[in-house]
Amino acid sequence: MRADARKNREHLLAVAGAAISEQGVEVSLRDIARRADVGLATLLRHFPTREALLDALLRTGFDELTARAEELETSEAPGDALVAWLRDCVGWTTEYRGATVLMAAAIEDAESALHASCVTLRAAGARLLTRAQAAGVARGDLDGADLFALVAMLAWLGDQPSLTPRADHLFDVVATALLTDEGSG
Structure with a gap:
């Protein structure tokens, strides 16, 4: 180009x-x-198309969040890395109003231009979750799909003006629920 x-x-x-x-x-x-x-x-x-524009815009952020997950895997304690990535992912997703709806649809639609980026992002979060679970600091009954859904749920809160004041508190509640007693200290 x-x-x-x-x-x-x-x-x-x-x-x-x-x-x-x-x-x-x-x-x-x-x-x-x-x-x-x-x-x-x-x-x-x-x-x-609109989807091509959104794909180009969102893919850049997804790539940055994927790289951030890789960085956290080697630089932070497993529980801290998981929560830091979750916070970064929710913060970025909240920046683009309505992106959570697109992400949730794209992850299920292999024909979507956003599908591959969403799958890669989910896999990055899943690696952090698996690492934290292996260290015994994260709940064992969750998987990457659950973590991706939690990102969407928490970002949705940020899209709701009446709930925005509660978003940080609710993030902390969810983050604490992800961790075991060993990972929350």
């Missing part, structure tokens, strides 16, 4: 990210193009 095309693509992703943060994943493509000061055709040349 040419440097100017890459720069335009990055600009469109930055504008789309801000628009989705404000208005949610259903923001109009026309509005994103207007905010980016380009025509709709230009946006559609880079991202022919």
